[in-house]
Amino acid sequence: MKSSWFTALVRTSDVFELLRDGRPRTRAQLAEATGLARSTIAARVEVLMRLGLVAPYGDARSTGGRPPSLFALNPAARVVAGIDIGATHAVAVLADLSGAILGELREDLDIAQGPEVVLGWATATVERLLDGAGRPHRDLAAIGIGLPGPVEHSSGRPINPPIMPGWDRHDVPATVQRTFAVPVLIDNDVNIMALGEQQTHLPDVDDLVFIKVATGIGAGIITGGRLQRGAQGTAGDLGHVRVSSGTGVPCRCGNEGCLEAVAAGPALAARLTGAGVPARSGQDVVDLVRSGELAAIQQVRQAGRDLGEVVATMVNLINPSVVVIGGRLADAGEHLIAGIREVVYQRSLPLATEHLRIVASVAGAQAGVLGAATMAIGHVLSPEAIEVAASQIS
Amino acid sequence: MKSSWFTALVRTSDVFELLRDGRPRTRAQLAEATGLARSTIAARVEVLMRLGLVAPYGDARSTGGRPPSLFALNPAARVVAGIDIGATHAVAVLADLSGAILGELREDLDIAQGPEVVLGWATATVERLLDGAGRPHRDLAAIGIGLPGPVEHSSGRPINPPIMPGWDRHDVPATVQRTFAVPVLIDNDVNIMALGEQQTHLPDVDDLVFIKVATGIGAGIITGGRLQRGAQGTAGDLGHVRVSSGTGVPCRCGNEGCLEAVAAGPALAARLTGAGVPARSGQDVVDLVRSGELAAIQQVRQAGRDLGEVVATMVNLINPSVVVIGGRLADAGEHLIAGIREVVYQRSLPLATEHLRIVASVAGAQAGVLGAATMAIGHVLSPEAIEVAASQIS
Known part of the structure; x- marks a missing residue:
C-alpha cells in the first residue's frame, strides 16, 4: 500500500488505527499519514494519552520542558x-x-x-x-x-x-x-474457544470452525475473519443436528437422533457401561482409551464418524480451511479425529476438502x-x- | 452519531464515504466532518470528479468563473x-x-x-x-x-x-x-441471487440464506451483512448433503443419498414419470402442481420435507433470520415451503426459530x-x- 495523500482518503486511516501496529510515530508523521491537520492530530493524541492507550515513546520524556515527540500504542498501560x-x-x-x-x-x-x-x-x-x-x-x-x-x-x-x-x-x-x-462482554464457551484458538495458533486463518466435544457438542464459527453469532446468537449449534446412527435415540432437547445424544461424553459412557465396561463420564471414556481398552476406542472412533457426518455438512455449507476439534473428548487422541476424517473425506465435496485441515486443538484447556x-x-x-x-x- | 472532531478520529470518515449518502456538501463541510486540511479536501474532490464518482451539485456550475462550491455523489455518471x-x-x-x-x-x-x-x-x-x-x-x-x-x-x-x-x-x-x-467480478449464480434478493427486498437483514431449488440445489449465505464464500468459495453447497429419505439413491457427484438426488427438479420429474404421470423437467412438475395434479403436489411437498432436513441443520449452524426459497421449483407455490417449514419447526432449536421467517423469493427470476x-x-x-x-x- 502506498502512503501517498490518496491513501488517507480511501483507507480507514485514523490516528489510533495507525498506532495499533505498535510503531512509534511523531505528530508530523501522523499528520502526513492521515492527512489530518496538525492541530487535530495534537488534540487526538492528547485524548488517546488520557485514555491510557497511547504513550510517549522512548527518550521523549527526557527532553526537559518540551512536549514528547514520539508516540506509540501502550499495551501495558491497561x-x-x-x-x-x-x-x-x-x-x-x-x-x-x-x-x-x-x-x-x-x-x-x-x-x-x-x-x-x-x-x-x-x-x-x-x-x-x-x-x-x-x-x-x-x-x-x-x-x-x-x-x-x-x-x-x-x-x-x-x-x-x-x-x-x-x-x-x-x-x-x-x-x-x-x-x-x-465493559463486560459475554459469549458462550465455544465461541470464545474459537477466538482463543485462532488468536494463539491460527492468526492467519480467516475461515475456521472450532468444535467442542465434551458433555455437550457445539461449534464456534469464524468466517471472513469474523466470529459469526447469527441472528439470535445461536449459530454453531451442531449438537442437535440429526445423524443417521441416532435413529430412535432420545435427546434431552425433546427430539431424537441428535448428534449429542450419540456422540457426547455421557452417551459414550452409558454405552460402554451397558457393554460391561463401567464409565461414568467422558473423562472416564478418555482414560479407558488411554489405557488401551478396545471397547472404548471403538466407541470413540464411532463417535468420530457420527461427528464426521455433521462436520461433512458444515464443510459443504461453510467451507472452512481448518476444523479444530477441542473439548474433553479430544483428549482421547487420534481416534476421534480419525473417525471424523473418515466420513468428511468421503462425504464432502472434493473442492471443499482439497485444502481442508482437521486438527486437534493446540490451545486445549486454555482456548x-x-x-x-x-x-x-x-x-x-x-x-x-x-x-x-x-x-x-x- | 455525533459529528464532533472526535468522530473523525475513530470512524471511517473519508471524503467519499461521506458523499456516498448522496447529500451535497461544501469543501468546508467536508473538511470539518473529516478533520482533513482544506488543501487535502480540494485535491481529493478533484480526483473523485475526474473518476466521475462525484460532481458539482445544483447551480454551482452557473456562478461564472468561480469553482463549484457544492459536491455530491454522481450515481448517473457511470x-x-x-x-x-x-x-x-x-x-x-x-x-x-x-x-x-x-x-x-x-x-x-x-x-x-x-x-x-x-x-x-x-x-x-x-x-x-x-x-x-x-x-x-x-x-x-x-x-x-x-x-x-x-x-x-x-x-x-x-x-x-x-x-x-x-x-x-x-x-x-x-x-x-x-x-x-x-473490472469483471464473477460469482456463482446462487451467491448473486442472495445479493439481489437482499439488495432489493431485505436491505435491513444481515443474516440471510437464499436457497435455489431448480435443476440443482445451492445456497447463498449472508451473515453479519456480508456474503460468505468460504475458504475456497464453495460455501452454501447444500445439494450434496445427505438426507434420510435418500438412502440408496445414487447422485451424479458419485455419492448416494444427496439432497439434490431426491429433491431437485430432475428427481421429481423422474419419480412422477415412474408413477405414471409423465414429466420431463422441474418446469413440468411446476406446471402439474399448478394444474392441481395430486401426485405432483405430494412430490413437491416431500421435496420440501427433504429440503427442510438440511435447512433445519443450516438454521442450527448459521442461525439466519430469513431463509429465502427461490429457483424454478419455488414457483410450485406454498407446497414446497410448507414441507420445509414442517421439518424446520420440528427439528431446529426454539431460540433459532423464534424469529425465523421462511419465505419465497420476491425478486424471483430477476434476483x-x-x-x-x-x-x-x-x-x-x-x-x-x-x-x-x-x-x-x-
Whole structure:
C-alpha cells in the first residue's frame, strides 16, 4: 500500500488505527499519514494519552520542558480479565492489551450455584489477579466472560441455558459491573474457544470452525475473519443436528437422533457401561482409551464418524480451511479425529476438502480463557469503544 | 452519531464515504466532518470528479468563473452491467451506480457452447445495452457475472463446474476484458441471487440464506451483512448433503443419498414419470402442481420435507433470520415451503426459530441479474477500487 495523500482518503486511516501496529510515530508523521491537520492530530493524541492507550515513546520524556515527540500504542498501560466458566470449574486470566498473560487462577466451581455465587467468585478472582499483578482497579479496561450455554451476546444474558439453573436471562454484565464499572462482554464457551484458538495458533486463518466435544457438542464459527453469532446468537449449534446412527435415540432437547445424544461424553459412557465396561463420564471414556481398552476406542472412533457426518455438512455449507476439534473428548487422541476424517473425506465435496485441515486443538484447556481475554481486548481497542471512552472524558 | 472532531478520529470518515449518502456538501463541510486540511479536501474532490464518482451539485456550475462550491455523489455518471448466465438462458442489465436499471436483455443460450460463445454473447449484449441507453464505452465502470457452477471468486475462474463443459479454470475476466477494460467480478449464480434478493427486498437483514431449488440445489449465505464464500468459495453447497429419505439413491457427484438426488427438479420429474404421470423437467412438475395434479403436489411437498432436513441443520449452524426459497421449483407455490417449514419447526432449536421467517423469493427470476449488478456496483464504490482507479489517473 502506498502512503501517498490518496491513501488517507480511501483507507480507514485514523490516528489510533495507525498506532495499533505498535510503531512509534511523531505528530508530523501522523499528520502526513492521515492527512489530518496538525492541530487535530495534537488534540487526538492528547485524548488517546488520557485514555491510557497511547504513550510517549522512548527518550521523549527526557527532553526537559518540551512536549514528547514520539508516540506509540501502550499495551501495558491497561489490562483486561478473561474468564472461562464451565459446568464444574472456572479459570480466569489477567492480560495486557497485547495479550500477554499477567496472572491466572483456576477453581472447581459448580455453575448450578447460580449467578450470584459464580459471578461473586469471578469478581473476587479478578480482584486477586489485579492485586497479584500490583495493578489498581482503574487499570482494568474490560472483562470478557464465557458461559457454558446459549448467550445473547448483545445483552450479555443467557437464554434458556440447559445446564445453568437460575441463570436464564440474568443480566450478567450488570451483576459484574456492581464491582467493576467497565465493559463486560459475554459469549458462550465455544465461541470464545474459537477466538482463543485462532488468536494463539491460527492468526492467519480467516475461515475456521472450532468444535467442542465434551458433555455437550457445539461449534464456534469464524468466517471472513469474523466470529459469526447469527441472528439470535445461536449459530454453531451442531449438537442437535440429526445423524443417521441416532435413529430412535432420545435427546434431552425433546427430539431424537441428535448428534449429542450419540456422540457426547455421557452417551459414550452409558454405552460402554451397558457393554460391561463401567464409565461414568467422558473423562472416564478418555482414560479407558488411554489405557488401551478396545471397547472404548471403538466407541470413540464411532463417535468420530457420527461427528464426521455433521462436520461433512458444515464443510459443504461453510467451507472452512481448518476444523479444530477441542473439548474433553479430544483428549482421547487420534481416534476421534480419525473417525471424523473418515466420513468428511468421503462425504464432502472434493473442492471443499482439497485444502481442508482437521486438527486437534493446540490451545486445549486454555482456548476458552484466552478467547475471553481476546474478546475483551478487541472491544477495548475498537473504534466504537474508544469513541465512548473519549466522550466520557471530554 | 455525533459529528464532533472526535468522530473523525475513530470512524471511517473519508471524503467519499461521506458523499456516498448522496447529500451535497461544501469543501468546508467536508473538511470539518473529516478533520482533513482544506488543501487535502480540494485535491481529493478533484480526483473523485475526474473518476466521475462525484460532481458539482445544483447551480454551482452557473456562478461564472468561480469553482463549484457544492459536491455530491454522481450515481448517473457511470454504469455497470450485471449478467446472470444459467444453464439454458441468460439475462443482462445495465444499471447506474444507484442501482437504477437502464436496460435489460434476455436470450436462450446454452452454457455448454463454452466460454468463447457465451462470453461473446455477453460482451455483445453489454454493447447493445450501452448503445440502447446512449452511453459510450468509457461510462462502463465494471461488469458482474453469475455462472451456474462453482467459481473461485478471487480469480474469476470456474472450478470443475459439472454442467459447464469447456469452462473449467477458464479465465472469464480476461476473456471479457478483451472487449471491456474494466473490472469483471464473477460469482456463482446462487451467491448473486442472495445479493439481489437482499439488495432489493431485505436491505435491513444481515443474516440471510437464499436457497435455489431448480435443476440443482445451492445456497447463498449472508451473515453479519456480508456474503460468505468460504475458504475456497464453495460455501452454501447444500445439494450434496445427505438426507434420510435418500438412502440408496445414487447422485451424479458419485455419492448416494444427496439432497439434490431426491429433491431437485430432475428427481421429481423422474419419480412422477415412474408413477405414471409423465414429466420431463422441474418446469413440468411446476406446471402439474399448478394444474392441481395430486401426485405432483405430494412430490413437491416431500421435496420440501427433504429440503427442510438440511435447512433445519443450516438454521442450527448459521442461525439466519430469513431463509429465502427461490429457483424454478419455488414457483410450485406454498407446497414446497410448507414441507420445509414442517421439518424446520420440528427439528431446529426454539431460540433459532423464534424469529425465523421462511419465505419465497420476491425478486424471483430477476434476483440473479440484480445481484450481479449489485456486486459490480459494490466493487466500483469500494475504497480499494477507488484507490486503484485514482492511482491510474494521477
